[in-house]
Amino acid sequence: MSLRYALIALLTGRSMTGYDISKSFSRSVAHVWHAPDSQIYPELNRMERDGLLTSVEVPWGKKGTKKEYHVTDAGLADFRAWMESPLVPQRQRDPAYLKAAYFDFADPAAVREQLRQQQAYWEEQLRMLEGTRATLLDRSHPTLAARLSTLNERDAELAVRYKVYAYDGLIARARTELAWIADGFALLEELHGR
Amino acid sequence: MSLRYALIALLTGRSMTGYDISKSFSRSVAHVWHAPDSQIYPELNRMERDGLLTSVEVPWGKKGTKKEYHVTDAGLADFRAWMESPLVPQRQRDPAYLKAAYFDFADPAAVREQLRQQQAYWEEQLRMLEGTRATLLDRSHPTLAARLSTLNERDAELAVRYKVYAYDGLIARARTELAWIADGFALLEELHGR
């Protein structure tokens, strides 16, 4: 159900086509929420059917058209209601921790390799998060900039601060993962030598 | 697919019935992996069909019976193969961060209430994780103890250390969440006053 609200959240910034949204998802927003095309297009259709969005056909080239989606008042009301509804805590279900608990079943070399891959992943993740955080702070982030132009300075300040806050949380999480992976290397060395 | 390996992991400790497993899941193991009964029983059946487990009917009372599952050699081989296969990084998809990025759409009082709920959840989580970590360290954790009794001291040491390592990661994660929530309270106060 959150995909729906992630889409509204994005569209409050500016109106977009399904394709734009899909690109936004795989670029910056993917840090907060990931979704493939095959999930986005059908969901946009359902949301339009439910009255949360409206779309206008925009000509594209000579023959083509594309649909630009806009959030309706009902959509915004729904979004606000969700924002204020209690958050159901996420179940813990992370294969990385499951595996770590049973590393003694695997070859130490294979474990080391997996730690290296995880490390590369989280370092890349951290780099992207810090990059996006910077574009939020200096207000150059395209979707944020579009939304800020419709707000007064006080509201713009709030929007920026909360987004930076969310990214600070994601950055802290990435650093925690990296610290845990570093501990993993140290543990491997202690138990099996280098 | 990880549910399957979480089940094998548990059953390497000791043989259990579906019910025992379901209880283990909702008690300690739930920190690493959660699954409801309705997912566990069918999966056990599929795993038996696939030759990863065998079961023996154990009498229970006068009329009842229960099925005790054991990991087969094929099951153990499958588990080891999974343990050494590369880990596919989890997509980021956490409603808490999505919401936080858009807190400016919600009433500050509602935001404060949500932070309080999240705080209570993570504090409880942390308390349980630290409790379980202690029972792993002193080897009183029932499933771990059962498995240790089949191992020599060197292998027992490895099994304990890796499990503690996994819990250390989960504990660090919980602390990171709590620190982020504390920052959220501070931010709310700064932006909206107390």
Add this chain to the structure above:
DNA sequence: GGGAGCATGTAACGAGTTACATGATTGT
């Protein structure tokens, strides 16, 4: 003319959730 990228999906499947269903046993 050809390749990169724009634009929009469908189909099949797997994983996970929620609600429901049923009966036996053990302890008070």
Add this chain to the structure above:
DNA sequence: ACAATCATGTAACTCGTTACATGCTCCC
């Protein structure tokens, strides 16, 4: 006798993934 808990599921549904499908446009 009654409650708690042991024991094992099914059914319907939602959400997400993977693979495939199709055609246009813009720029070189």
